[in-house]
Amino acid sequence: MWEAIDIAGSGASVDQTWIDTIGGNVANMQDGVTPGQPVYQAQYVDAGASVEPDGSGDGVKVDSIDVGPAQGQDEYDPNNPVANASGEVEYPVVDLGQEMTDLIQSQTSYQANSAVMSHATDAYQSILSIKA
Amino acid sequence: MTDAAESIGILQFALDSVVNQQQAIANNIANENTPNFQADQVTFQSSLAQALADGGVASSQTLPEGLPSGTNGNNVSLPTEMTLMQENDLENQTVVNSIDGQFAVLSDAITG
Numbered sequence: 001m002w003e004a005i006d007i008a009g010s011g012a013s014v015d016q017t018w019i020d021t022i023g024g025n026v027a028n029m030q031d032g033v034t035p036g037q038p039v040y041q042a043q044y045v046d047a048g049a050s051v052e053p054d055g056s057g058d059g060v061k062v063d064s065i066d067v068g069p070a071q072g073q074d075e076y077d078p079n080n081p082v083a084n085a086s087g088e089v090e091y092p093v094v095d096l097g098q099e100m101t102d103l104i105q106s107q108t109s110y111q112a113n114s115a116v117m118s119h120a121t122d123a124y125q126s127i128l129s130i131k132a
Numbered sequence: 133m134t135d136a137a138e139s140i141g142i143l144q145f146a147l148d149s150v151v152n153q154q155q156a157i158a159n160n161i162a163n164e165n166t167p168n169f170q171a172d173q174v175t176f177q178s179s180l181a182q183a184l185a186d187g188g189v190a191s192s193q194t195l196p197e198g199l200p201s202g203t204n205g206n207n208v209s210l211p212t213e214m215t216l217m218q219e220n221d222l223e224n225q226t227v228v229n230s231i232d233g234q235f236a237v238l239s240d241a242i243t244g
Contacts, residue, residue, distance in 0.1 A: 007155060011163070049159075119221055122221065127151075127228060
């Protein structure tokens with residue numbers, strides 16, 4: 001029952017996870033560490049279609065969260081307290097342009113899924129209003 | 133000549149198909165960004181028209197939309213899906229109104 005709403009809900013939920021990872025990546029992109037210390041690894045959502053046993057589509061799900069490189073990029077910043085002896089600080093690999101593009105895409109997708117929910121609700125309401 | 137009960141049966145098939153169609157559209161939109169996802173569409177209109185013309189049985193079919201894929205192998209077009217969803221809304225209203233109409237006819241016949 002109400003499959004279209006469930007399907008749109010699965011889409012909005014994946015979009016939410018996507019937006020959360022983008023938030024985490026952007027918030028942590030300036031987390032400099034002393035080279036050699038563990039650095040923040042960017043997170044990327046790997047989504048896959050959900051399919052029912054009969055082959056019909058059942059929305060979408062997060063298959064896994066992939067992580068970016070464990071090795072950050074070194075930048076020369078001798079005044080930074082975490083800089084090493086040669087004045088280098090290691091920053092996470094996060095492509096801000098890519099993150100912003102993904103943010104717009106995930107936002108559009110979230111809006112589309114929520115539009116589906118309201119359309120589906122209206123359609124179900126009209127069916128429920130049938131009376132003999 | 134079709135009687136009210138027969139008409140309701142046909143309309144029930146149409147409503148089921150419209151609901152399946154709506155699910156397919158919702159699924160395409162939910163998978164708008166899923167790598168390698170291919171959009172499906174549910175068609176039943178021509179089969180229903182054929183069945184009404186020759187008295188056969190109508191069926192609904194799920195077919196790939198077959199639009200060109202983007203770089204991630206996904207071929208969902210959001211404008212296309214939004215348009216289909218709008219049409220699906222109107223079809224749903226049409227079928228529901230027709231069912232209401234048929235029930236009104238039956239109700240009149242029963243109460244006299």
